Amino acid sequence: MTGISWRHVALWAVFIIFMLLLPEMVSKGTLRTVIFANFLAIFAISWDVISGRTGYISFGHPFLIGIGAYTTAILSYRFGMPVGLSIPLAVCVTMVAGTLFFLPALRVKGSYFALVTLAFMELMYQLVQVIRPDLTGGTRGMSGVTTLARGAVNNYYLSFGLMIVIAVSMWVLMKTRFGTALSAIGMNEESVRGSGLSTTRLKLFAFMVSAMVAGLGGAFYVHYLGSIAPRALFDINFVFTIIVAVLIGGASTIVGPMLGAFFLTFLLEYLRPYLPGAERYFIYGSIALVIYMYQPKGLYEIVMQQWRKYRVVKAGET
């Protein structure tokens, strides 16, 4: 909520340079894991814009991601539309459809909002299987969707480029008074209204921003995977992974969801050899719980605390 200083710019620059050099340092397998982390980070940032800040918990983000993914997949795969056109269209469709469907959801509060959004996700799951299966591919989904890049390295650069553009632009946007107003809604919506601001308009705009990011992420994700399967997409575990990534990383920040996404992806990946089944989720749940109990503001806050402590010690030495 403070201004942007040179230190922020420097930190972003260091991070970007590190990530650009990453393919030189790690194996292709690790790189593929990072690709997933990048996409999860995009989804987590999207979720955080509406839920992390305003406190309106969305369980329906796969609905938005799904609209983006399905739109571009159908347009390019079934109608042969070039990807350069189908992705922007998919983002627009996500924003419009998302806004229309969530307009009634904005009128309800708290857990009801979460339930309504959850219902949308379930609805979408049922609908894609029934309505025009010739287009959506029904239960089996689609495979053979155009991919944008070949090989782990290229895909890594593509996903990282998308993630960093989204992260930095959201970070700048949230530094403005708009971001402050959204956080204020999360703290006390009545007082925001009492300050003469239309909270409905603010939430709607935040939702459209969130939908845009989700649509963008979903569209690129499907062109990375080259396939789409409704069961994997409209899965409650997928929602929880996004939410847990934000919560353990640190809600209401941009770095937090990124941190959480990377932490979670690598945690699941490293647990895989030891626990190939669903037991992994038990471990990750426990770790998330411990972090959340230790510091509800997440990993981001833990890092910041250490940093402040370090600075105090440093200041004491000199």
Add this chain to the structure above:
Amino acid sequence: MAEVSRRKSRRDLNVSHHLEVNNLVKMFGGLIATNEMSFQVDEGESLGLIGPNGAGKTTIFSLIMGELRQTSGSITCFDSEISHLQTHERIQRGISRTYQVPRPFADMNVLENIRVGLMPDNIWQMIMRRPDPEREIELAQSVGFAENDFLRHPSELSIGDLRKLELARTLATDPSLMLLDEVFAGLTVAEIAQMAELINQKREAGMTMIIVSHDLKSLEPLIDRAIAMNYGAIVAEGSFADVMADEQVRATYLGDE
């Protein structure tokens, strides 16, 4: 009703009132919270609203702000009906209130709290224009915050400071009519004096006010006129002395001696 003179002359001249409430009724199910209330406040006037707990004073504020919708009746501001407007639209018409229980933004410091009050209701401007720290500081100082309070968070502030903060955020919306709900509750003697001075400054600057308070001694010098209410209806209206002399007021509000 002794204080009638000035009001009457204005009414005869057909000057519109700053705020006029007509036959206002609010029912919560079968409970009548506001029962056919009618009153006016002129521009620059300060009206005191008194009554026992549960008399419906805060309900009136919520109705004027649009946080609650009346069952029937009308609310006009300079002769234009505002009942259909949403809260933020009423605030843009220059009506603002404080709350009995202050409602700060917990994770924001004093200046950031005021910043929210200063924001335009326009997302584009919100994003493109930078905040105005000078105006934030000016407002914080105007309600009596010292420089080392600026970066404090609400959890570090006393109830008196929280009321000041609430007042500053309310003033940030640039109101011409302020509804002050229990501004003295929980304040120390020194803080009450400070708050009273602040209210007097605003009065002198021409602000119209409706003040709710249980602290009658502090309230008296701040108002031109008083309305006593009970069970959602007006019991007595007039100068503070007249209202306090009213038998019904003595019975319901102060208790029999």
